Structure formats: C-alpha cells, structure tokens
Amino acid sequence: MLMLLEQVLNGLQYSALLFLLSAGLTLVFGIMNVINLTHGSFYMVGAFCAAAAAAKTGSFLAAILAALVGAGLYGLVVELLVIRHLYRREHLDQVLATLGLALFTNALVTVLFGRSPPMMSTPAILAGSVQVLPGLAYPVMRLALIGAGVLVAVGLWWLISRTRVGMLVRAGADDGEMVDALGIDIQRLFTLVFALGAVLCGFAGVMAAPLLAVEIGMGERILITTFVVIVVGGVGSVRGALVGSLLIGMTDALGRAFIPSLTSMMLPPQLSDPLSSSLVSASIYILMAIVLLFKPRGLVPARH
Amino acid sequence: MKQRGINRIAAALLLATAGSAPVFAQQAVKIGFITTLSTPAGYLGEDERDGFLLAVKEGGGKLGGVPVDVQVEDDGLKPASAKQIADKMAQDGIRLFTGINFSNVMAAVGPTVLNAGGFYVSLNAGPSNYAGKACNKNYFDAAFQNDSFSDTAGMVANDLGAKRMVVMAPNYQAGRDAVAGFKSAYKGEIVDEIYTKLDQTDFSVELARIRSLDPDAVFQFHPGGVGINLAKQFANAGLADKIKMITPIFSMVDRMLAATGAAAKGYYLSALWSADLPNAQNKHFVDAFKQAYKRVPTTSAAQAYDTANLIASALKAVNGDVTGRADAFREALRKADFPTVRGTFRFAANQHPIQDWYLLHVEDDGTGKLVYKNVKVIAHDHVDPHVADCKMQ
Numbered sequence: 001m002l003m004l005l006e007q008v009l010n011g012l013q014y015s016a017l018l019f020l021l022s023a024g025l026t027l028v029f030g031i032m033n034v035i036n037l038t039h040g041s042f043y044m045v046g047a048f049c050a051a052a053a054a055a056k057t058g059s060f061l062a063a064i065l066a067a068l069v070g071a072g073l074y075g076l077v078v079e080l081l082v083i084r085h086l087y088r089r090e091h092l093d094q095v096l097a098t099l100g101l102a103l104f105t106n107a108l109v110t111v112l113f114g115r116s117p118p119m120m121s122t123p124a125i126l127a128g129s130v131q132v133l134p135g136l137a138y139p140v141m142r143l144a145l146i147g148a149g150v151l152v153a154v155g156l157w158w159l160i161s162r163t164r165v166g167m168l169v170r171a172g173a174d175d176g177e178m179v180d181a182l183g184i185d186i187q188r189l190f191t192l193v194f195a196l197g198a199v200l201c202g203f204a205g206v207m208a209a210p211l212l213a214v215e216i217g218m219g220e221r222i223l224i225t226t227f228v229v230i231v232v233g234g235v236g237s238v239r240g241a242l243v244g245s246l247l248i249g250m251t252d253a254l255g256r257a258f259i260p261s262l263t264s265m266m267l268p269p270q271l272s273d274p275l276s277s278s279l280v281s282a283s284i285y286i287l288m289a290i291v292l293l294f295k296p297r298g299l300v301p302a303r304h
Numbered sequence: 305m306k307q308r309g310i311n312r313i314a315a316a317l318l319l320a321t322a323g324s325a326p327v328f329a330q331q332a333v334k335i336g337f338i339t340t341l342s343t344p345a346g347y348l349g350e351d352e353r354d355g356f357l358l359a360v361k362e363g364g365g366k367l368g369g370v371p372v373d374v375q376v377e378d379d380g381l382k383p384a385s386a387k388q389i390a391d392k393m394a395q396d397g398i399r400l401f402t403g404i405n406f407s408n409v410m411a412a413v414g415p416t417v418l419n420a421g422g423f424y425v426s427l428n429a430g431p432s433n434y435a436g437k438a439c440n441k442n443y444f445d446a447a448f449q450n451d452s453f454s455d456t457a458g459m460v461a462n463d464l465g466a467k468r469m470v471v472m473a474p475n476y477q478a479g480r481d482a483v484a485g486f487k488s489a490y491k492g493e494i495v496d497e498i499y500t501k502l503d504q505t506d507f508s509v510e511l512a513r514i515r516s517l518d519p520d521a522v523f524q525f526h527p528g529g530v531g532i533n534l535a536k537q538f539a540n541a542g543l544a545d546k547i548k549m550i551t552p553i554f555s556m557v558d559r560m561l562a563a564t565g566a567a568a569k570g571y572y573l574s575a576l577w578s579a580d581l582p583n584a585q586n587k588h589f590v591d592a593f594k595q596a597y598k599r600v601p602t603t604s605a606a607q608a609y610d611t612a613n614l615i616a617s618a619l620k621a622v623n624g625d626v627t628g629r630a631d632a633f634r635e636a637l638r639k640a641d642f643p644t645v646r647g648t649f650r651f652a653a654n655q656h657p658i659q660d661w662y663l664l665h666v667e668d669d670g671t672g673k674l675v676y677k678n679v680k681v682i683a684h685d686h687v688d689p690h691v692a693d694c695k696m697q
C-alpha cells in the first residue's frame with residue numbers, strides 16, 4: 001500500500017514536470033497554430049542558465065530567476081526573429097524551421113556553456129526527505145516539483161479565466177481574425193503567449209535541474225512525451241494539458257512500477273520479460289491511441 | 305608583408321631539407337581518425353583525439369619516428385556518415401584507421417576498412433563479433449572488448465561480498481549485453497532485473513522498487529546523461545548510504561562525475577585504467593596531458609594515447625611502409641611492444657587485450673571534489689570470453 005502511494009507520488013511529480021512543459025506548448029499550438037519543435041530548447045536553456053547562476057552565486061533563487069529570464073528572453077528573440085514569420089505558413093514549413101532552431105540552440109548552448117554537462121546540486125532547503133506518512137519518506141525536491149506544478153496550474157487558471165489578457169487568449173484561440181478585426185493587436189498577444197510558454201519551460205528546467213542531467217539535447221528527449229500530452233488533453237486547452245499530464249504521468253509511472261510484476265505473475269519469464277519491457281515503453285502511446293479512437297480532438301478540447 | 309617573407313623563408317627551408325633527405329623522401333603516413341565529436345557524447349571523442357594527438361605531438365609530428373598525418377573526422381554518432389567518411393578515406397589511399405568510440409559505428413566502418421586491405425586499431429569500441437567469429441587479422445583492439453567491463457563488475461560485486469543484487473540497464477542491445485556479462489561472473493543472487501526505457505530521465509519508480517527489495521548492491525549500466533540522472537536521483541532518494549552502487553567506469557566517467565556533485569560518492573567501478581596507476585609511463589602521460597590541455601586525462605584519453613604508441617611501435621618496425629610491408633606491420637602490432645600507461649598489455653589470439661582490470665572507489669579528495677581511488681586489481685591478465693570462437697586467418 002505504501003509502495004502504491006509512493007509510486008502515485010512519483011507519477012504526480014512526473015505529471016507536474018510534463019504540465020509545466022505542455023501548458024505553453026498547447027497554447028502556442030492552439031492559439032497561434034504553430035507546431036513548435038523548439039519548445040524543448042527553452043527547457044534546456046532554462047536549465048543551463050540555472051546551473052550557471054547557481055555555480056556563480058550559490059543561490060537557488062538566483063537560479064530560478066536566471067532560468068525564467070534566460071528562457072523568456074530567448075523565447076522572445078525566437079518569436080520575433082523566426083516564429084512570427086511562420087504563422088501563415090504550412091505545418092511542414094514550421095516543423096522544418098523550428099527543428100532547425102532546436103539544432104541551432106543545441107550548438108549555441110555548446111558554444112556558450114561547453115559540452116560537459118554542468119553540475120546543479122539540490123538547494124539545501126530542498127535536500128533530503130520528509131516523512132509523508134509513517135514508513136514513507138519522500139524526497140523534498142520531488143515534492144517541490146509537485147508544488148510547482150500545482151502553483152503554475154492555479155496561476156494559469158487565474159490568468160486565463162480572470163484577467164483581460166486571459167480573455168483575449170481565449171478569444172484568440174476561438175477566432176484570432178475576429179479578435180484582430182476588433183482592434184486588438186493579436187501580434188502582441190501571440191508574442192506574449194509565446195514568451196509565457198518559454199518562461200514556463202525555463203521554470204521546468206530549473207526545477208528539474210537538481211534531479212536530472214543538465215545536458216545538450218535534454219529538451220528533445222522530453223518533447224515527444226509533451227506532444228503526446230497535448231494531443232491526449234486536446235490541443236489549445238490548458239485544462240487539457242493538465243488532464244493530459246496527469247494521465248500520461250500516472251500511466252508512465254504506474255506502468256513502469258507494476259506492469260513487470262503483473263506480467264511475470266501471469267506468464268513464464270522468457271515471455272513476460274520482453275512483453276513487459278515493450279508494454280512499459282509503449283504504454284503512453286497505447287493510451288494516446290485509445291483516447292484518439294474515442295475522442296479524436298482530445299479529452300478536453302478547446303472550444304471552437 | 306613581413307608575414308609573407310617569413311613564409312618564403314619557411315618554404316625555402318622546407319625545400320632545402322627535402323632535398324637533403326634520402327632518395328625515398330618519406331611521405332607522411334595518413335591515419336584516418338573517425339570519432340564522435342558532436343552530439344552530447346562528443347566529449348568522449350575530444351578526449352580520444354587529444355590523447356592520440358598528444359603522442360603525435362610528443363614525437364614532433366611523428367609516431368615511431370615516422371611522420372604521420374592524422375585526419376580527424378566527426379561521425380556525429382551516425383554509422384551511415386561514419387561509413388561515408390571511411391569510404392572516402394579508403395579511396396584516398398588511407399590504409400590505417402582508428403578513433404571510433406561507439407560499437408554501432410564500428411560495425412558500419414569495419415567492413416570498409418578491412419575489405420580495402422586496411423588496418424583498424426580500436427581505441428574504444430569493442431563489439432563481440434570482431435573478438436569472436438568475425439575476428440580479422442587486420443583488426444586490433446587496443447582498448448577492451450565490451451564484455452570485459454561488465455564481467456569485471458561482477459567480480460567487483462563478488463569481492464565486495466554482495467549477496468543479493470538488483471541489476472538495471474536500458475532496454476537495448478548494449479544494456480542487455482552488460483547485464484549478461486555481469487551475470488556471467490557474479491556468484492550471488494539476483495533479486496530483480498530492471499530494464500529501463502532508453503530515453504528515460506526519471507528513475508523514481510525504479511528507485512522505489514529497489515528500496516522495497518533492499519538489496520546489498522545495485523549493478524547498473526547507464527552511460528552519459530542518463531547515468532548522471534540516475535546518480536543524482538539515487539543519492540536524492542537516500543539510497544546511496546544504504547546500497548552499494550557497482551558500475552563500469554563508462555557509466556561514471558570524469559565528466560559525469562563532475563556533473564553529479566557529490567551524488568556519485570561511494571560508487572564502485574571496474575576500470576582498465578586509473579590516473580593513479582603507479583608506473584612511469586602513466587605518470588609521464590598524466591603530467592603531459594595536464595600540461596598540454598589544462599585538464600585531467602580520462603580513460604578515453606589514456607586508451608587513445610596507448611593506441612597511438614602501439615601504432616608508433618609498429619610504424620617504426622616497418623619504417624612507415626604500412627601497405628608494402630603489411631605482414632611485418634601486423635606482426636609488429638601483435639607484439640604490442642610499446643610503453644603502456646596500463647602497466648601491462650598483451651594481445652590474445654583474437655588480437656584483443658590481455659590486461660589487468662581494477663576496482664576503483666569514488667571518494668572525496670579532502671577538498672570536496674570527488675576522485676577515483678584505485679583500490680586493487682580485480683582481475684589479473686583478464687581475457688574476453690570470445691577468444692575461443694576466433695579462428696584467426
């Protein structure tokens with residue numbers, strides 16, 4: 001029972017990371033209609049900025065600030081120089097351009113920070129474990145990641161449903177041209193949304209950096225799963241991203257935790273071993289296929 | 305203007321020396337050096353290139369007194385592009401190759417080199433086929449065969465008295481090979497085998513499982529960034545104090561160690577080289593490398609340096625005539641008569657190493673920096689298990 005609870009917590013913290021990454025991606029995809037393969041790069045830029053700031057100052061707060069500013073600024077530059085020209089282009093053009101940008105970013109980070117993965121240690125305040133329940137200690141850093149996910153979810157909900165900017169974002173998702181016709185500078189709105197997505201990625205980067213390797217290409221590795229999340233949740237909807245993150249995070253964690261023991265109970269080892277490892281690798285994609293079969297526009301699609 | 309003047313003088317000097325050289329004015333022997341310099345794994349190739357070129361530099365542009373022209377190319381960790389590079393080099397008449405880091409790249413380049421009648425001397429990649437059934441008289445491995453780092457890790461586990469172990473590796477060929485190699489030497493009980501996803505970054509689920517199984521030690525094979533993730537999370541979960549971590553050096557190389565902070569403290573590693581090996585050649589190498597590149601050498605650099613000196617010994621024996629006196633060149637390579645940083649080095653019948661393997665322990669050097677401490681020799685004159693399958697032609 002404790003084991004199950006611990007694995008649920010593991011699933012939650014993975015979901016939190018996925019949510020931080022997918023919230024921005026789904027907005028950019030849904031509102032601006034841009035497939036952005038550079039999205040993972042902002043996560044990497046955030047992590048590298050955080051590691052550099054932490055190495056310089058030794059302060060985790062400085063690391064957070066550096067990650068948010070670094071990723072946000074880079075997002076702004078990318079939007080102004082490249083993405084802006086892609087809104088009306090075909091998806092294939094967007095994929096080519098943003099893939100190129102992702103490769104460019106990898107090279108740029110290599111030039112600026114070197115090829116060796118930098119070190120980023122857990123801040124003292126988040127180090128160690130706490131007793132969540134008697135007999136169940138859980139690392140504070142991972143709890144902090146869950147907390148960050150909740151915080152961002154609440155913040156986004158407030159931003160989107162309670163503010164003027166949020167209203168415009170929702171309107172933009174429904175009908176961008178109409179918003180434009182009503183005298184709102186949709187271009188500025190797009191830039192803002194894009195930068196916000198990058199900032200969230202940067203936040204994910206700094207929160208993940210103490211637990212993960214800060215390395216070139218770390219963004220691409222998680223980007224595919226992030227796309228799975230927004231497709232399952234429904235493109236363009238932040239609530240969808242939340243639902244998708246929880247579903248994908250939980251499926252992946254619980255699948256890795258329990259599929260091997262379940263299959264080995266039912267089948268002899270020479271069959272269960274390859275079966276379980278394939279099932280574990282494929283679990284989130286199987287989930288996506290099932291969801292798309294019944295809900296082709298995702299579980300919580302943006303209203304169109 | 306001044307620059308041009310100097311160039312002219314240099315050219316004149318070159319002409320003068322060329323004129324005074326023996327009739328068969330020695331042409332530089334071209335060496336094709338294909339390695340991985342880009343991608344996140346590029347630092348491995350950098351160390352290999354730098355280790356190799358250090359030996360060339362020490363010889364004043366020569367290996368074994370023979371002028372060499374080392375042509376370094378980046379394969380980008382793509383077997384197909386490595387093969388293209390090798391094809392081009394072979395067409396240009398290059399008959400001596402080295403440099404490749406990854407076994408899958410090796411598999412693509414091997415046939416090109418060997419079919420052209422060229423020599424390949426490996427400084428890292430050690431796939432099993434070239435050690436066993438597909439062994440080739442022109443293929444030499446001066447580093448290690450892939451099984452050797454995992455079966456020696458099994459010996460480490462025996463030596464540490466680990467009775468119950470969990471083994472964990474990514475679910476792909478090299479990961480499964482590592483587990484098989486470990487099991488071939490380990491004598492205790494394996495309580496669970498965990499196969500992780502190849503692109504996995506989070507190990508919380510597996511670590512929870514390991515905690516519940518409470519083994520004496522964990523064997524894992526996760527090179528590169530994945531291994532950094534695992535080390536950080538293993539320590540963060542509070543497991544590092546209770547459970548011993550045993551892994552080949554390639555899952556915790558210097559750069560990974562630097563990136564883990566204090567997380568990898570206490571790791572037990574099987575390794576074929578360590579910076580503190582007490583032999584004169586090694587002391588010379590470590591000092592020279594530090595002086596030349598302002599950083600400490602890694603096992604990749606040490607292997608490359610040894611490979612360069614092995615090639616030097618053979619080039620010397622044939623005075624640089626690799627193609628004309630191929631048989632003599634091969635014989636000279638087989639003798640492995642070169643000063644090695646590893647203390648001892650010989651070739652087995654399959655032209656793969658017979659060498660000592662060491663148990664290293666990751667410790668604090670007193671200033672808060674983690675270093676490898678050489679504990680003992682874990683396997684004397686270790687040979688890979690494929691040598692019996694090799695019928696050398």
